[in-house]
Amino acid sequence: MPSSYLNFRFHFIDLAGRAKPLFLLNGRIDGESGLRLTEHSIPIEDIKQVYKYQDLIAIILKPYLALPKKLVENVLPETSALLIKVADGFAFNVKSAIDQHLSRLHAAQAKAKWEAEGKASLFRTISCPVCEAIIDITAICSEWIYCCYCENIFNQYQQLLPKSEQYNICPRCQYYGRLQVYPEVKFFFWNRRFISSFEENYICDTCAMRFYKENIWKNAIFLVGLPFSWYSKYLLTKEGDPTLTEMAQANRLAQEGNMKEADVLYSTMMLRNERHIGLLYNYGLAWLQNDEPKKAFQYFSSVIELCNNYRPARQILEIYKKTTIEKTHL
Ligand SMILES: [Zn+2]
Numbered sequence: 001m002p003s004s005y006l007n008f009r010f011h012f013i014d015l016a017g018r019a020k021p022l023f024l025l026n027g028r029i030d031g032e033s034g035l036r037l038t039e040h041s042i043p044i045e046d047i048k049q050v051y052k053y054q055d056l057i058a059i060i061l062k063p064y065l066a067l068p069k070k071l072v073e074n075v076l077p078e079t080s081a082l083l084i085k086v087a088d089g090f091a092f093n094v095k096s097a098i099d100q101h102l103s104r105l106h107a108a109q110a111k112a113k114w115e116a117e118g119k120a121s122l123f124r125t126i127s128c129p130v131c132e133a134i135i136d137i138t139a140i141c142s143e144w145i146y147c148c149y150c151e152n153i154f155n156q157y158q159q160l161l162p163k164s165e166q167y168n169i170c171p172r173c174q175y176y177g178r179l180q181v182y183p184e185v186k187f188f189f190w191n192r193r194f195i196s197s198f199e200e201n202y203i204c205d206t207c208a209m210r211f212y213k214e215n216i217w218k219n220a221i222f223l224v225g226l227p228f229s230w231y232s233k234y235l236l237t238k239e240g241d242p243t244l245t246e247m248a249q250a251n252r253l254a255q256e257g258n259m260k261e262a263d264v265l266y267s268t269m270m271l272r273n274e275r276h277i278g279l280l281y282n283y284g285l286a287w288l289q290n291d292e293p294k295k296a297f298q299y300f301s302s303v304i305e306l307c308n309n310y311r312p313a314r315q316i317l318e319i320y321k322k323t324t325i326e327k328t329h330l
């Protein structure tokens with residue numbers, strides 16, 4: 001196990017999003033005690049997975065663990081998850097540090113299996129250039145590798161897919177796109193009262209574009225909302241990957257069922273970069289959404305050829321195969 005360690009400060013967060021307690025607590029990650037939250041340690045082998053959203057980190061623990069009472073109090077009801085808000089802009093570092101230890105543990109377990117079968121020489125790993133997690137690539141022979149910890153894509157020489165730090169699967173529409181934090185401000189009258197709502201969402205340009213178009217005129221009535229709409233417009237115009245210029249528009253058309261026009265835009269991008277994993281994935285998803293599962297299957301298969309372990313495409317293919325098998329047995 002690595003000897004690296006990281007000290008950080010945090011709050012526990014409850015289901016209502018409240019910080020507990022109000023003062024900051026101390027945390028630490030290291031190879032000996034695992035994840036230490038205040039004076040209580042959670043061994044790395046007891047952690048199942050870690051998710052990050054902005055400065056929030058959800059630590060999913062293995063179920064039925066015997067935790068100290070102080071930690072049990074902070075486990076979210078009916079789950080085995082702890083939610084913490086990391087201070088000082090350290091959330092990415094905290095998640096990466098946990099993932100580094102967790103991935104090394106998983107790699108050691110996988111290596112032991114190969115050794116037990118007398119095939120230890122086949123075992124291969126690579127370190128993710130972004131989060132430094134160890135990825136088992138024994139069964140991967142593609143040009144690109146997907147980091148299941150930080151969700152970045154890189155090649156065998158540890159070079160990132162260009163601009164891929166800005167792009168990922170959108171949590172709202174499930175398409176591959178550039179993700180940014182967009183302010184969503186709505187103003188309306190309800191029960192003779194002026195109501196406003198404000199949210200910050202980490203979404204793709206397509207979803208932001210949809211929201212902007214739906215709300216620009218509504219917000220224009222209440223002038224105070226306009227700067228937020230303009231700011232969204234500014235974020236939308238920020239330069240992304242030049243080979244994927246039409247991506248947000250193509251995704252929007254596909255999502256609206258206009259596959260004829262979306263097809264033209266996806267094809268135009270394919271002329272520039274026919275081996276782009278995100279583009280092929282979206283092309284497949286667009287056909288799937290527009291009732292062309294066979295075409296979709298071809299694009300998802302191309303994604304897997306280029307990046308054997310690309311989880312978003314693998315998940316869809318598994319569902320596709322399962323439903324086709326079920327249909328043929330009916
Ligand atoms: Zn990574």
Ligand SMILES: [Zn+2]
Pocket residue numbers: 170171172173174175177203204205206207208
């Ligand atoms: Zn989206």
